[in-house]
Amino acid sequence: MNPMAKRVSRFGTTIFTEMTALANEYQAVNLGQGVPDFPTPPFLRQAAANAIEAGINQYAPGNGRSRLRTALADKMARVYGLSVDPDKEIIVMQGATEAIFATIMGLIDPGDEVIVLEPCYDSYVPSIIMAGGIPRYYTLRPPDWAIKRERLATLFTPRTRLILLNTPHNPTGKLFGHEELTIVAELCQQHDVIAVVDEVYEHIVFDGRSHLPLATLPGMANRTVTISSLGKTFNATGWKVGWAIAAPEITQAIFRAHQFITFCGAAPLQEAAAAALSVADEYYTELREMYQRKRDMLVQILTDAGIRPFTPQGTYFIMADISQFGFADDISFCRYLTTEIGVAAIPPGSFYHNPADGAHFARFAFCKTDAALEEAAKRLQKLPH
Numbered sequence: 001m002n003p004m005a006k007r008v009s010r011f012g013t014t015i016f017t018e019m020t021a022l023a024n025e026y027q028a029v030n031l032g033q034g035v036p037d038f039p040t041p042p043f044l045r046q047a048a049a050n051a052i053e054a055g056i057n058q059y060a061p062g063n064g065r066s067r068l069r070t071a072l073a074d075k076m077a078r079v080y081g082l083s084v085d086p087d088k089e090i091i092v093m094q095g096a097t098e099a100i101f102a103t104i105m106g107l108i109d110p111g112d113e114v115i116v117l118e119p120c121y122d123s124y125v126p127s128i129i130m131a132g133g134i135p136r137y138y139t140l141r142p143p144d145w146a147i148k149r150e151r152l153a154t155l156f157t158p159r160t161r162l163i164l165l166n167t168p169h170n171p172t173g174k175l176f177g178h179e180e181l182t183i184v185a186e187l188c189q190q191h192d193v194i195a196v197v198d199e200v201y202e203h204i205v206f207d208g209r210s211h212l213p214l215a216t217l218p219g220m221a222n223r224t225v226t227i228s229s230l231g232k233t234f235n236a237t238g239w240k241v242g243w244a245i246a247a248p249e250i251t252q253a254i255f256r257a258h259q260f261i262t263f264c265g266a267a268p269l270q271e272a273a274a275a276a277l278s279v280a281d282e283y284y285t286e287l288r289e290m291y292q293r294k295r296d297m298l299v300q301i302l303t304d305a306g307i308r309p310f311t312p313q314g315t316y317f318i319m320a321d322i323s324q325f326g327f328a329d330d331i332s333f334c335r336y337l338t339t340e341i342g343v344a345a346i347p348p349g350s351f352y353h354n355p356a357d358g359a360h361f362a363r364f365a366f367c368k369t370d371a372a373l374e375e376a377a378k379r380l381q382k383l384p385h
């Protein structure tokens with residue numbers, strides 16, 4: 001008997017699970033999976049402990065605890081000047097991953113098309129496929145990973161319902177600016193399409209840049225689903241507290257799906273997340289400074305090792321060109337790097353529908369202690385170049 005449904009049979013194991021297992025087996029410095037190896041801030045851990053002790057241990061409302069929704073609306077107004085109704089326009093989710101899935105399930109019918117900018121986070125396409133949708137791909141190309149109007153316009157058809165993008169962008173580190181987001185906004189309005197924007201790295205941006213939410217562009221507030229989560233900003237990836245923000249009728253559609261996926265996320269963690277979102281803005285400044293310093297450190301380490309990094313504008317990832325090492329593809333390079341050199345990286349082929357498009361690259365994460373980055377530097381010296 002083959003118990004597996006056709007729906008999931010071609011998905012395979014995620015590359016993060018695979019590379020972390022290999023890194024552990026070979027005791028490699030893990031610059032693969034984007035998981036911080038330093039602690040969650042003490043005030044946040046204390047807020048979670050307090051919430052549990054205060055008895056916030058039963059189901060949260062389906063759309064999330066009211067204190068968190070209010071804190072989110074305040075933050076969107078303060079940081080981005082966006083006015084959001086905390087009761088009608090926010091759903092708290094079990095991480096951005098659930099927010100993406102529930103959004104797609106709530107907004108598309110089988111046979112509908114979804115435009116995806118690739119390389120992309122590996123849950124997007126399986127979510128579209130599970131909803132019966134058809135992904136249409138726009139491939140971002142180095143060195144600038146740009147959105148070009150003519151090429152993107154050809155992907156819009158009468159069946160297009162959504163465009164799914166991510167800024168700051170994992171894995172390329174690209175931050176989409178006003179000009180490129182305007183292209184997306186104009187095409188969405190011209191073709192009556194909803195944009196779903198994954199902004200989980202919104203606070204990790206460099207060199208004085210700032211993140212621009214698509215929802216702030218003219219005509220987009222009512223046709224954008226803004227998704228983010230707590231994990232990256234507060235070194236708490238295991239909490240899986242995320243959210244989707246959209247106009248009331250879109251929120252209602254997403255809620256129909258969300259209520260039967262998880263119904264609600266973890267109540268005490270939502271309460272603690274409300275405390276996190278009330279932090280002073282210096283927290284975000286310090287976060288950016290810390291990650292910019294680590295970015296510069298890893299760019300230098302990779303360059304010294306003969307790997308050619310594309311310097312990221314945001315996120316905690318660096319895409320690098322590995323073609324000069326002469327490996328058959330990204331998977332064989334990353335396996336070699338992990339097992340022989342002792343440094344794990346992610347082969348980004350699985351972020352593309354055609355893995356060959358990622359064959360010349362490797363992705364390195366710098367959400368790691370300086371000691372881990374220094375150890376990686378030492379090991380990478382063994383890399384022949």
Ligand code: PMP
Pocket residue numbers: 034094095096097098121166170198200228229230231237240241242
């Ligand atoms: N989107 C992107 C682009 C990511 O890199 C991640 C990281 N895991 C997620 C979504 C998932 O976020 P969460 O852990 O909140 O589900």
Ligand code: GLN
Pocket residue numbers: 014016017032033034035170
């Ligand atoms: N977002 C993280 C990454 O891209 C981890 C994702 C995961 O483990 N599922 O590395």
